[in-house]
Amino acid sequence: MNPSNQLRLATMIRAIQESIMPAIRDDAPLAKEQVGLLMGHLAAMMQQDGQEHxxxxxxxxxxxxxxxxxxxxxxxxxxxxxxxxxxxxxxAATDASALSFAVEAMLANTEASESFKTASAKLAMTYAKAHTNLGRAWFMPMGFDGPSAGLPSVKEQLG
Known part of the structure; x- marks a missing residue:
């Protein structure tokens, strides 16, 4: 039997809750904080499982x-x-990192026409909003952001 990622993550969370957390001394606040962050990451991974690609x-x-x-x-x-x-x-090469740098080079070209600068600013802002909202939704289970009012879920953004 090969355990699923969900089972493995649940087992890790249980081990932290039942064995590791109780063993941390009260005078070790950094250790308690790190365990809390670890629990948050594991819980987020359980919610995000299978959506990474x-x-x-x-x-x-x-x-x-x-x-x-x-x-x-x-x-x-x-x-x-x-x-x-x-x-x-x-x-054409589908290299995400290289494409990001190529887009940056176009946007940073100070010799470009005013019409391109105006159009590119609007396009970049539209992209930034969509990309930021995807990132915000992805990390919502971590609690890094405020209330998600009006923010489409990852599932909705992928659909």
């Missing part, structure tokens, strides 16, 4: 959509010709 795919989709829209906005802008070509090449 879908979240990474959604992050790629958001970045590649931004890159494609920036390429459209950069059409005909001579100052962006080189960085646009680099972005096209990286986009």
């Amino acid at each position: 879908a979240v990474v795919a959604r992050e790629w989709q958001l970045m590649s959509d931004l890159a494609a829209k920036l390429l459209d906005a950069a059409a005909g802008d001579a100052a962006l010709a080189e960085s646009a070509e680099a972005t096209r090449n990286v986009l």
Whole structure:
């Protein structure tokens, strides 16, 4: 029998609650704090189990959509010709880290036209909001953020 991730995580949480936490002395507040963080991470992992690849795919989709829209906005802008070509090449290679750097190079080009700067600022803000909301929803089980009023769940954002 190969135990599921859910069973393994539940076993870890039980071991912490029943064996480790009671063994921590009262004069060890840092140890208690770290155990609490560990419990929070394990509980979040239980809730997130199986969604990791879908979240990474959604992050790629958001970045590649931004890159494609920036390429459209950069059409005909001579100052962006080189960085646009680099972005096209990286986009085809599906390398998320390289695409992020290529998009950054386009956005940071101070020689770009005013129309590109205006369009790219709007596109970047739209991307940032969607990416931030995905991250906020992903880490909601950790309690890093305030109330989730109006924030779509990870499932809703992936759907």
